[in-house]
Amino acid sequence: MLRSVGQKLVAGSEEDPRVTELRTAVSRLRRELAAHPAEFPDRAVAEDELAALDAMAAGGLPEVPRLRRSLLVVAGAIGSVSALAKGLGDVRNAVELFGGPPPR
Template sequence: MWGETVRSETMEQWGAVSAGRGTETDPRVVELGNAVRWTRRELDAYPADLRDRREAERVLDALAATVRSGVPAPEELRDSLLVLAAAVGSVSALSRPLAAVRAAVELFGAAPRATR
């Protein structure tokens, strides 16, 4: 099952982003895949020049690959979310898709609390 095709400016190619084989049974992975595709679509459609666009694209490409590979590691997801938020978090046009990525990442569990 393949998702929609999106353009990667960093890779300068088109490719499919999907939820991956065997992951349909894990709704968290499906939700993350949907959020990543939505964010990627909105980023690709955003006309303004963003200083960190390439970094945001790299993170979205990595998240899409993680989704295709199966159940992602929560810590890696949180790290990716932080980089993505830093890259596009101030762009109001991308706030809803970014919030969807955050909500999907949170489905994989809360960050462990730091101990003193």
């Protein structure tokens, strides 16, 4: 069975393509954050929340409200670090695959 993940096809994958996309984006941002030389006040917060996102994704289909909360925490923690903007945008896009924000 072939499943679409972004523009890639994954043969024999049983994992939800949205989960795969989220895991990939979170992993990439975690690596970028680890390699970023500058220290900033909320770095540990971002690292902890990315680890939580990774655990949620590894557990299967994550809860959308929890994903959104984690995204906000990560964005608040690293939002001003321009070198991490693309990676943060990729995580945001992956979270959006699970559905838009709830109606107000």
